[in-house]
Amino acid sequence: MKTLRIRKFTLLSLLFILTVPWVFFVAAHYLQTGTLSLGSNRLHNETLQEEFNRMIGFIETNSSNWGSVAWQNQLQAQLQNMNRDALILDASDGIIYNSDPKRQQALSRTEQFSIIENGQLLGRIVIYEPNTSIISMLAIITGLLLGFFIVGVEMRRFILKPLGRMSSAARQVAAGDWEVPLPSSRITEIAEVRDAFKVMVEGVKEANQKQRKLEEERRFVIAAVAHDLRTPLFALRGYLDGIAQGIAQTPDKLAKYVAVCREKSAQLDRLVEDLFTFTKVEYLEEELNRSTVDLRSILQNAIDSLQPLAEKKQISVKLNHTAEDMRVSGDPHLLERAISNLLDNAVRHTPSEGQIFVQCSKGEHQAKFTIKDTGPGFSAEELGRIFDPLYRGEASRNRSTGGAGLGLTISQRIIRQHGGELTARNHPDGGALLEGWIPLG
Template sequence: MRKFRIRTYSLLSLVLLSLLPWVFFVATLFITTHSVQLGVERQDSYRIPMIAAFAGLLLAFFMIGLQMRRLLLGPLERMGQAARQIAAGDLDVQLPQTTVKEIDEVRDGFEVMVNGLQISYRKQADLEEERRFVIAAVAHDLRTPLFALRGYLDGLEQGIAKTPDQVAKYVAVCKEKSLQLDRLVEDLFTFTRMEYQEDELAMREASFHEIVQKSIDSLKLQSQQKQITVVTAFTPNDCVIQADAHLLERAMNNLLDNAVRYTPVHGRIMIETCSEGDRVAFTIHNSGQGFSQEEVNRVFEPLYRGEQSRNRATGGAGLGLTISKRIIQRHGGELTAGNHPSGGAVLSGWLPTDHKE
């Protein structure tokens, strides 16, 4: 459809206003006098042509008004109706086509706004659905350690554990379950914080190597219990980045905890870092079974656990990798999953050295 500017229609309207009365005048003069000779004195010879010219002027105004209604006012009224539909929550609106470029540009902007609102509403609905799913799943996960904790506490209260060894065992299990509960609650809190992104990050200079080393130290006991060898290959220079050190340490804790959890006894975990211009890259490679193709595509989804061997039996709420990815993305970086050519899972990521929110 060919489109014109409003000024083109304005010029055409002026031509019509100027031409149509003159055409009516000349035509009527010829009909009444059989001559178009002007300036000749004839009594009442111009009365009827003047009335015809006035009628032509009225007709010109009518035609211009009709076109203005069709080309300008009609589309604007329908856009106003569409705006009221959107305000009422109905985003399934049809906007009219028009040959006026200015109105068409407004229409295009309106459509962009409607499409943006539709995407925003879909994201909001997905987020709300995900939130309900996460809360339901975590509530389910909380029940298991709570029931176990209550059972062992009841056993202690009722005197089932009679020997010091039995009492020590019951207390150790209670401590383990309470720590599991603490991890679940902390996971839910961090996930919610990352999901809604309401809090500003406490950005400051931090050594990425120190953050990774703290995470390694915090999981030393778990790795020793499985006799896992942890090997580090840090870049020679100290990688200083702008980061929320507490959150980033939480992300690395989750990644390393995941590696320890799925590495077999006597296995190996390799942690590498390197500087790449204005960013720091890292990889965590474990000697476990690796990811299936489905897991590679979905491992960062909330509560996704994949294969049967990667399920609730290993502990956690299934939020660790999701939280780590969102923390790293919040810092301006990225995190991906894959498999090493020699076998085992690989988590690779990078962070900018100078990220500002």
């Protein structure tokens, strides 16, 4: 839809307001003079004056025929040609001839003279003609009012009504109605405001939905964390109470109680660390402490930190990489945390005497890595929710089967913060396959 700038609209409106009275004036002039030429007005007036003088002469020289019907018909024809009327009175002001009494009420009296012959008053002549100045002025005023009226209607249609609907839409949006239709306008500035307002509404709508989602996620996190904290705390308190009350009387039983307390405290430490990292990458959105690091060294460090846990389950972890440069720009601590979470997930879900294969390669402007295990792989439901916060793939939140459910979530969001991506699927030969990439530094 073509639009019109408000400046151009204003100039066109002003031009229209000035044009309409001029058109009315020209029309009135044509009706009075029978010509559209304003320059010939002087010549026209001279011609009318000559005809007027001849008519006066015709009346003066035919005083004896004033009462003749034939003569009156000739005078009537001359008056019609000149767009005038006449009244002839005798010496005692008696009416001898009156061309059009009704029309004379709307005309102005312009000429009045007496006819005297041999010193005797024969009668008086009154000539009426249209008041052209009043008609022209009325035509100009009428055209001016009509011009203002039409411009006012169009201004209301193109400017005032869209602005009014825009104001109403703003109030509806403020009340929470995001689907309110926005008015269109043929005025460019109003159309631009409409488009900007639409973008703003979409932004506010998206921000509101994101805020609502974050609020729901926050409530869920609080409830899930309370559940995860309660279980190890309850067990830790129970065993500590047993030690304090002397239930663990033998050294073996005391050592068992202490081992369980250490295990539960380690679970609490891991949970708190996961929650802190999740909060940092999800809510605080702190700037990364970027530096140039070798992705191969990040992978090797993560493998070394998980090696004791893997050896405990007799799982072999193999790293395969090319000799190409794998430098990336990122936060070494967060990147190692992301890879460690992925490896920890693989170790926990790989059966004893299984294998984990870690591969690193260079793509087009990317450093790619994959982590494959020989475990059971992901179920269809898990593939759809594997990166959801606090999702652990079981209905109950039994910590013996896994962590807090934040590891993969943290890993994906750390990778995304570095401009990359992390995905999960099942390998065709069996087992889970995690694939990721990070832009080269």
